[in-house]
Amino acid sequence: MEEVFLAWEELKKGADSLVPVIAADHETNEVLMLAYMNKEAYEKTLKEGRMTYFSRSRNELWTKGLTSGHFQYVKELRIDCDNDTILALVDQVGAACHTGNRSCFYRKLAGESR
């Protein structure tokens, strides 16, 4: 797999100047959550090897697991074709979701045809 180094300035930002990050289990590929990074979160994650996000609701840096113990250790970070989304393959300690579910995507969306 091709490897690239991209500084924060080279990533394309969303309307809120943040970059979305998909966290998935590195062994099963199960999607765990979607969160966002600012420059500080991005650089801290690269440096420390565990996921730090920027919390949009609390408007502050958020190292996942710092209060819950549910850290996400980085196994691999990938970037998409247009440099605007990060995929983090992680070793998830415990549950990714604050509800206690392993993944935040624990509800099925019913369609029109139900």
Next chain:
Amino acid sequence: MEEVFLAWEELKKGADSLVPVIAADHETNEVLMLAYMNKEAYEKTLKEGRMTYFSRSRNELWTKGLTSGHFQYVKELRIDCDNDTILALVDQVGAACHTGNRSCFYRKLAGESR
């Protein structure tokens, strides 16, 4: 798995009034891409059973595969704990990425320690 019906109005929107959608392979869980939906894309996807997004770059509705043939048939839609992100488990025809790669995440992001 719990099943919920959520109208577009009940979803939390990002700063751009869109909702991010993670598309993953329904068999392998491989993350294929991240795209966005507006109300029209959301309702069209629910109705037709194949993924339609809103293209931020072209500023128009975008039924994935309509020009490339690489349709994404919906196997299951999930919603996250805070109703602001959709996970679509899809049957991906061909490649999800316009580069011809199966997934848009075909490049590894090198860390500080390289």
